[in-house]
Amino acid sequence: MDFVKKLSEERNLSDCELKELIESSKYDEGLFAAADKKRREIYGDEVYIRGLIEFTNYCKNNCYYCGIRRDNKNAERYRLGEEDILACCEEGHRLGFRTFVLQGGEDPFYTDKMLCDIISEIRSRFEDCAITLSVGEKTKESYKAFFDAGANRYLLRHETASEAHYKKLHPDSMSLETRKKCLFDLKEIGFQVGSGFMVGSPYQTTENIIEDIRFLQKLQPDMIGIGPFISHEETPFSSFENGGMELTLRLISILRLIFPYALIPSTTALGTINPQGRELGLKAGANVVMPNLSPVNVRKLYTLYDNKICTGEEAAQCKGCLENRVKSAGYRIVTDIGNVKKEKEKICR
Ligand code: 5AD
Numbered sequence: 001m002d003f004v005k006k007l008s009e010e011r012n013l014s015d016c017e018l019k020e021l022i023e024s025s026k027y028d029e030g031l032f033a034a035a036d037k038k039r040r041e042i043y044g045d046e047v048y049i050r051g052l053i054e055f056t057n058y059c060k061n062n063c064y065y066c067g068i069r070r071d072n073k074n075a076e077r078y079r080l081g082e083e084d085i086l087a088c089c090e091e092g093h094r095l096g097f098r099t100f101v102l103q104g105g106e107d108p109f110y111t112d113k114m115l116c117d118i119i120s121e122i123r124s125r126f127e128d129c130a131i132t133l134s135v136g137e138k139t140k141e142s143y144k145a146f147f148d149a150g151a152n153r154y155l156l157r158h159e160t161a162s163e164a165h166y167k168k169l170h171p172d173s174m175s176l177e178t179r180k181k182c183l184f185d186l187k188e189i190g191f192q193v194g195s196g197f198m199v200g201s202p203y204q205t206t207e208n209i210i211e212d213i214r215f216l217q218k219l220q221p222d223m224i225g226i227g228p229f230i231s232h233e234e235t236p237f238s239s240f241e242n243g244g245m246e247l248t249l250r251l252i253s254i255l256r257l258i259f260p261y262a263l264i265p266s267t268t269a270l271g272t273i274n275p276q277g278r279e280l281g282l283k284a285g286a287n288v289v290m291p292n293l294s295p296v297n298v299r300k301l302y303t304l305y306d307n308k309i310c311t312g313e314e315a316a317q318c319k320g321c322l323e324n325r326v327k328s329a330g331y332r333i334v335t336d337i338g339n340v341k342k343e344k345e346k347i348c349r
Pocket residue numbers: 065066067156157159197198227228229230231232269304305
């Protein structure tokens with residue numbers, strides 16, 4: 001049977017079938033078309049925007065791939081205060097953003113109390129907005145406190161679902177088990193949860209990617225973020241090759257067909273490895289873009305990888321630029337909170 005047809009209809013394939021689909025370019029055209037058809041059935045031509053506020057590039061972790069890792073002594077560090085963050089939200093709201101994503105390294109400077117104060121202030125000023133956090137691994141109690149303060153979504157990529165591969169990307173102080181526990185804690189508390197992985201990270205195999213898909217099938221996240229690995233010169237992985245665009249696009253389509261309702265961003269990393277990357281990501285099934293709302297003077301400092309795009313533009317320019325790009329790809333940016341759509345329950349009588 002035709003793999004693409006089977007994946008569209010059954011939302012699943014065997015490991016063997018997935019391997020063939022992941023490793024071959026010959027299905028791409030049909031795969032991208034099937035994924036686009038599926039996204040249009042559920043989300044039409046709407047693309048949701050999320051305003052990304054990178055509020056600290058301090059990090060206590062030391063992931064081998066990441067440019068803001070603790071041991072990168074050449075990184076110039078910065079932190080935004082509550083007023084700076086609120087100013088980003090004000091500007092974003094004026095421009096039509098209805099989701100703010102507070103992202104940062106794991107920075108103990110921001111206590112739970114500080115984060116909760118920031119969250120509740122955003123919540124009271126912008127009632128019609130979603131607040132998304134992306135601040136790494138915390139205790140369940142901390143997550144609950146953030147939720148109670150008014151946060152509703154949380155992004156935490158699992159990075160790789162293979163125990164052995166996880167160890168190759170992270171120092172011993174970090175564990176896949178903890179990462180997974182965090183994700184299930186977040187779900188239990190009631191967050192809309194996003195996870196995901198890098199494509200073409202060092203030592204990644206097709207089998208690892210299949211494990212990633214299987215893990216996502218267990219987690220059933222609302223949001224799935226994937227992007228190519230891009231080397232950063234001040235990390236232990238500086239000499240590794242970047243992940244590929246083709247494979248990233250193929251995986252976006254596969255994920256769209258397995259998770260028809262998921263919110264899938266066309267990532268900045270994809271736009272960094274190819275000037276048309278984000279447009280192609282949308283055509284392959286992605287339905288979210290995340291322009292930068294951080295103050296322009298700190299944007300260049302939040303460098304997880306080299307040559308990151310969109311570090312020079314103002315928020316308004318960045319939104320305008322993306323609007324044109326989205327339009328050129330055949331879709332439309334909307335001013336909407338952009339919650340995940342849920343499948344209607346089949347009514348059995
Ligand atoms: N290349 C691509 N993506 C990266 N990330 C971190 N470092 C890199 C890199 N060098 C991704 C991780 C993280 C997300 C915020 O950015 O997947 O979860």
